[in-house]
Amino acid sequence: MTMKTVDVAKSLGIHPSTVLKWVKMADIELERNESGHCEFTEENVEALRNFQKNRNRQAVVKVVEKEEVVISDERAQDMQKQLDQLFLRLIENEKRTEEKAGEVVTFQILEHRSEIDRLNKVITKLENRVVELESQLKSEDSLKGKKPVPRWRSFLTGIFSY
Numbered sequence: 001m002t003m004k005t006v007d008v009a010k011s012l013g014i015h016p017s018t019v020l021k022w023v024k025m026a027d028i029e030l031e032r033n034e035s036g037h038c039e040f041t042e043e044n045v046e047a048l049r050n051f052q053k054n055r056n057r058q059a060v061v062k063v064v065e066k067e068e069v070v071i072s073d074e075r076a077q078d079m080q081k082q083l084d085q086l087f088l089r090l091i092e093n094e095k096r097t098e099e100k101a102g103e104v105v106t107f108q109i110l111e112h113r114s115e116i117d118r119l120n121k122v123i124t125k126l127e128n129r130v131v132e133l134e135s136q137l138k139s140e141d142s143l144k145g146k147k148p149v150p151r152w153r154s155f156l157t158g159i160f161s162y
Contacts, residue, residue: 001041001042002031002039002040002041003039003040003041003045004037004038004039004040005019005020005037005038005040007040008040008044008045008048011045012045012048012049012052014052019048020038022048022051022052023038023044023048025051026047026048026051028044028047028048030044
């Protein structure tokens with residue numbers, strides 16, 4: 001009987017992504033279905049249970065090993081001073097990074113503002129030009145509305161006007 005990753009995770013009491021991580025760490029070979037999903041056999045699940053037990057034992061051993069390590073006072077103080085100095089440098093670097101980021105953002109805002117101002121000027125010019133062209137178009141339309149007097153008529157009226 002095969003099980004899905006989610007089912008195995010529930011039986012072990014862990015997250016499904018942890019199951020996949022452990023499979024890689026323990027180098028367990030799995031079969032995959034047509035969709036490419038992992039299918040776990042009972043042997044695979046048992047191997048993961050053993051891996052889980054061994055991981056818990058390793059964590060206890062690491063804690064015990066750390067407690068057994070004793071460092072001389074002078075060396076511990078030197079290390080603590082170095083850690084404090086590194087911590088202060090880290091804080092200073094974070095402050096500098098924040099300041100630089102603020103400066104960059106401020107610069108970008110100023111650039112955007114100047115670009116917006118430039119575009120507003122262009123828009124204003126275009127609006128003025130459109131108004132000018134509309135007024136020209138209206139004046140031309142009003143002139144076209146009046147029919148021009150034929151040439152011969154204006155000539156004749158000029159002669160007989162006395």
